[in-house]
């Protein structure tokens with residue numbers, strides 16, 4: 001990373017807030033969903049009406065512990081909730097229930113890729129559970145309060161200041177988000193605020209061991225903005241110091257239009273949150289069995305999977321990346337490899353998944369989106385699906401067995417292609433038919449499909465010889481051009497032969513036999 005003066009280095013620590021994918025809020029039974037009619041998802045607890053009492057959402061605890069274990073944090077079997085007191089119109093209680101001393105987990109780390117095959121260990125101070133605040137909506141000179149989000153569950157993940165550049169900060173965020181989305185802990189949607197980040201940054205002369213004074217850039221809502229905000233802020237701090245000034249500790253906002261950070265509040269205006277233990281909630285006690293059960297449910301994380309695909313199956317980095325992008329796809333691939341038991345080359349299976357199966361899933365996703373859009377248009381009330389949810393390319397998580405019933409058919413199809421019984425295009429058509437059968441409840445073996453669609457390749461030499469003879473006869477002019485030295489026309493003859501065979505000829509055979517016949521002339 002180039003700064004305006006490269007004798008300086010940056011020190012960055014991130015605080016990430018991630019919404020937990022629970023059905024209900026953190027301390028009450030209101031639904032935890034995005035994009036509904038303002039103030040339609042509220043109750044005495046999240047409105048903070050007098051006399052109401054919070055109850056801990058067990059599922060939120062599970063998700064938080066799962067996230068914590070995935071990033072190597074130590075789970076504290078006894079943790080406490082605390083009140084963080086401050087006044088803001090989106091916070092009806094006048095305090096946020098969070099964890100302060102004794103968080104649910106502490107002392108973890110995440111290994112991030114820093115390029116060139118190098119990894120770096122980023123220590124994580126803690127992950128704790130808290131509730132979100134509501135939202136202010138500003139229109140013209142008015143401000144409105146929407147408390148639908150008030151009381152929804154969050155995990156806050158605080159890194160140590162181990163990140164040394166904006167690029168590292170982004171790498172950390174991406175890895176963290178990947179894990180959290182993969183484990184269904186959060187949808188990780190940055191625009192909707194399900195995954196938000198406060199970036200703390202300071203600079204110091206290279207080689208210095210003491211930390212410089214830091215500033216905190218609040219709520220940056222995309223990877224690109226995190227990078228831009230940090231770059232701007234690092235250069236601003238360096239410039240300030242070079243000019244003889246001092247960085248003052250303050251909270252900043254990133255203005256994405258100007259690309260600059262702007263002061264929100266200084267240290268003097270910093271809140272004194274007057275934390276104290278939440279008197280309405282008991283300590284959170286987690287048993288060994290509970291922790292073990294969650295540990296067991298995590299399984300192999302995407303990064304480990306990717307590495308295994310590269311090491312054990314010799315897949316390219318790109319292929320491994322694509323295969324591990326979606327949990328169901330990775331799982332289907334793993335299962336196929338298992339049933340295949342060494343018969344078909346694993347790379348071939350990977351190719352069919354990446355090129356054909358994922359295409360089918362994307363089509364399905366587009367169709368689903370379309371259906372939702374129509375539903376929404378037909379019934380535009382507050383319970384319909386919010387527009388923001390409709391087009392979401394990320395949602396191509398479908399299980400193969402829900403679509404084609406039996407994964408083995410997928411392998412049978414590849415096997416038929418490998419054996420030369422059908423060609424690649426035939427394989428595609430078999431796959432479409434398997435999908436159609438899945439929809440209609442038809443049961444057909446791959447052989448039956450090949451027969452009913454008449455896809456069997458013409459691979460017998462005699463058949464292909466006849467076709468090629470016909471092609472050469474019908475294209476006398478091209479033939480004499482070819483024999484006169486225009487060798488490019490070879491492809492033309494192959495194409496014509498394939499066409500004549502209605503795509504069912506084995507292209508390799510066609511090539512061989514054509515070559516032989518031409519040599520004879």
Ligand code: ADP
Pocket residue numbers: 011012013014015158159160161162200201202211212213214
């Ligand atoms: P606070 O309690 O004021 O929020 P913390 O000590 O919890 O402060 O730190 C908040 C975040 O700021 C952490 O992610 C931490 O790594 C980071 N941080 C702390 N000091 C510095 C610094 N001098 N430069 C950059 N980041 C820092």
Ligand code: MG
Pocket residue numbers: 015
């Ligand atoms: Mg903090």
Ligand code: ZN
Pocket residue numbers: 025028029030041042043044045046047151
């Ligand atoms: Zn509620």
